[in-house]
Amino acid sequence: MRAPVRLANLATTRPPQRLPSMKRLAILPSLLLAVACVACGTEAPDAAAGETGTRRSALGTPQWHTTGSLLTARYNTRATRLASGQVLVTGGTGASAPLSSAELYTPATGTWAATGTMTSLRAGHTATLLSNGKVLVANGYAGGGAGVYLASAELYTPTTGTWTATPTNPRARSEGRDVVLASGKVMIAGGAGASGPIGLVDLYDPATNTWTAGPGMGTNRNRHSVTLLPSGKVLVAGGTGRLGSLATTELYDPATNSWNIAASMGQTRSSHTATLLPSGKVLVAGGNGNLTAQLYDPATNTWASTGAMAQAHWSPSAVLLRSGKVLLFDSDGTAELYDPAMNSWSATASMITARSPAAVALLASGQVLVAGGYAGTAPTADAELFDAAHLTWSATAPLATNRCGHTATELGSGEVLVAGGTDTVAYNTLSSVERYDPVARTWTPGGNMTEPRSGHVAVRLASGQVLVVGGNDDSTVTTAELYDPATGTWTATGSLLTARTYFTLTLLATGQVLAAGGRGNGGIYPTSTELYDPATGTWSATGNLATGRINHSAVLLSDGRVHIAGGYYTVNLSLYRLASTEAYSPFSGTWSPNGNLATARSSFTMHLLGTGVPLVVGGLAGANSLPGQYSLATAEKFNPVGGWISAGTMTAPRYNHASAVLPSGAVLAAGGTNKIGGSTTSLFHSSAELYEPATNTWTATASMLATRVGFTLTPLSTGEVLAVGCTNSVSPEGPSAELYSP
Numbered sequence: 001m002r003a004p005v006r007l008a009n010l011a012t013t014r015p016p017q018r019l020p021s022m023k024r025l026a027i028l029p030s031l032l033l034a035v036a037c038v039a040c041g042t043e044a045p046d047a048a049a050g051e052t053g054t055r056r057s058a059l060g061t062p063q064w065h066t067t068g069s070l071l072t073a074r075y076n077t078r079a080t081r082l083a084s085g086q087v088l089v090t091g092g093t094g095a096s097a098p099l100s101s102a103e104l105y106t107p108a109t110g111t112w113a114a115t116g117t118m119t120s121l122r123a124g125h126t127a128t129l130l131s132n133g134k135v136l137v138a139n140g141y142a143g144g145g146a147g148v149y150l151a152s153a154e155l156y157t158p159t160t161g162t163w164t165a166t167p168t169n170p171r172a173r174s175e176g177r178d179v180v181l182a183s184g185k186v187m188i189a190g191g192a193g194a195s196g197p198i199g200l201v202d203l204y205d206p207a208t209n210t211w212t213a214g215p216g217m218g219t220n221r222n223r224h225s226v227t228l229l230p231s232g233k234v235l236v237a238g239g240t241g242r243l244g245s246l247a248t249t250e251l252y253d254p255a256t257n258s259w260n261i262a263a264s265m266g267q268t269r270s271s272h273t274a275t276l277l278p279s280g281k282v283l284v285a286g287g288n289g290n291l292t293a294q295l296y297d298p299a300t301n302t303w304a305s306t307g308a309m310a311q312a313h314w315s316p317s318a319v320l321l322r323s324g325k326v327l328l329f330d331s332d333g334t335a336e337l338y339d340p341a342m343n344s345w346s347a348t349a350s351m352i353t354a355r356s357p358a359a360v361a362l363l364a365s366g367q368v369l370v371a372g373g374y375a376g377t378a379p380t381a382d383a384e385l386f387d388a389a390h391l392t393w394s395a396t397a398p399l400a401t402n403r404c405g406h407t408a409t410e411l412g413s414g415e416v417l418v419a420g421g422t423d424t425v426a427y428n429t430l431s432s433v434e435r436y437d438p439v440a441r442t443w444t445p446g447g448n449m450t451e452p453r454s455g456h457v458a459v460r461l462a463s464g465q466v467l468v469v470g471g472n473d474d475s476t477v478t479t480a481e482l483y484d485p486a487t488g489t490w491t492a493t494g495s496l497l498t499a500r501t502y503f504t505l506t507l508l509a510t511g512q513v514l515a516a517g518g519r520g521n522g523g524i525y526p527t528s529t530e531l532y533d534p535a536t537g538t539w540s541a542t543g544n545l546a547t548g549r550i551n552h553s554a555v556l557l558s559d560g561r562v563h564i565a566g567g568y569y570t571v572n573l574s575l576y577r578l579a580s581t582e583a584y585s586p587f588s589g590t591w592s593p594n595g596n597l598a599t600a601r602s603s604f605t606m607h608l609l610g611t612g613v614p615l616v617v618g619g620l621a622g623a624n625s626l627p628g629q630y631s632l633a634t635a636e637k638f639n640p641v642g643g644w645i646s647a648g649t650m651t652a653p654r655y656n657h658a659s660a661v662l663p664s665g666a667v668l669a670a671g672g673t674n675k676i677g678g679s680t681t682s683l684f685h686s687s688a689e690l691y692e693p694a695t696n697t698w699t700a701t702a703s704m705l706a707t708r709v710g711f712t713l714t715p716l717s718t719g720e721v722l723a724v725g726c727t728n729s730v731s732p733e734g735p736s737a738e739l740y741s742p
Contacts, residue, residue, distance in 0.1 A: 079359035225274030273318035286313030324663025331356030407458035553606035630677030706734025
């Protein structure tokens, strides 16, 4: 990662400019320090200088490469990625018998080290990462003859590297399938029992460290799949029953603690893979030498076929990559990729060593670790990494006009509409519009807006049109207009009832658009909020906020409500930063308190994670004066039970950054400013990082080719992310637009 630029006495670096009105004051962090202070109080974007460095190139085609070998050759083992990013490999079968040893893989060094020995020999066990950071290992085979399976479990504590047996135990089995329920409990279902496949279900509660018997499945199963659905229910599919492979499926409902029959796959499968996609659908692939794969849709309880696989698979492994694609590889070493966007499969690089069954883990870097397994005629200690040619930034076609304070909106066609802003050379407010084609990677003119705008807000309507509001020159009225992608033309629509700037727009499930917060003419902070009706092109008043605010964020929740958080307001030049959050109900048209952030913040980003939980990233905090303000390296997520809780520590403090949710569910945060508290010094970033919801951790990824503050990040239909604008013009700058490939 390149070091950010350090600047001091920032006001002196600001280039000459004309004074814009309040409405035209764009979010232009590298340009508008002193003017922004006049209009906004002491929370002002800082000036920035450029950052130079070596441009990064793509890694090339997907490839496998070797990494450090296990200390002990083993197969039928398990791999668990810990919160630290290390990978714990447990037990398995060695040259002649099951093992009790365990090893830790450190990705930074590519090396293995011994850790504590388990209390029992185990192969074919389960290994489950708990929310408290410990690893639960249960059941398995310890030797003693066919059908002699373990009825025991133990916990690994990473901080001490030790194992402790649980005081109560699950019932005996091997090859059970485990899943962590929404409650935090662990379910182990089915597997091999003393006399064949079983339907037993056991539940482990980390809060009490106890096991209880759950309701049995309707069908005894071994070599089946178990998948937690977004609803909290559990899908069990296929496997081997008493008389052969199965096509049947079942759903477990934790709310009723019961099983129900689900739709049949229509074809038998065992030793297949099951992968939950970001869409909420489940991809089931291979098994039994199948050449086919299917998608289960929980919303309709139906199965549909995907495109044909490249070849048949008998006992494959599958991993969801950060790109949203699924890597599938088999014991013969062949591998292929499933692309959900295209619903198709394509062959990819084969493994260096064919092996089965190996330990498999997705690393925090996005690489896939495959270790051990049975290779040829004996267990192997070899390990290798799959690199999907990801985690890189590359320049794409430049904008016709480099700009900042613009909006970037994905159209229904997959193109991105970049509208307005302020040009970074003459500092003029723009009416020009450009459209980016992610397939051709080119820009074309998109038709000018009816008036110049900078610092405006845009949202795509259900009709496919784009509504743009504010950023116009007249501070007494906040105008709006509509863009028609089919004709490339703009038409004026109704103006807001209350003139305001720095507000948020949120598209509701009803098709209406909610405008909330902002600063009004004369420096007031209106609590009024408004609804735009696309059918009439007019705005109407709705419920009032408890607190007016600007530089806040808003997100649509899965239940249809709108959640706004943070921000600030000023009174007599004193700045009051907010931790409060509020939720708007479109059903009642009212706002209600929704708990406080742990840290009052503004100029942050907020997203809805795949679990339906809001995530708050970075921002600006601190006292009223410029030296007293500082950037945050913290993130928070909302827990409906406990309120706002930590979402890990970021690799760098940043505000006025940009972030985006990737197809895999990870969150990319990039650029922005690190305002250092107690001084007028700031660091300006090209760096980027990734948040992994499963581990609640942040890790550095490749840096952008340009320093950017107040820019836009837009996820593309290709799985890439487009960064646009706000490059610095003081020193050599990077490309006006670039692509991140996850």
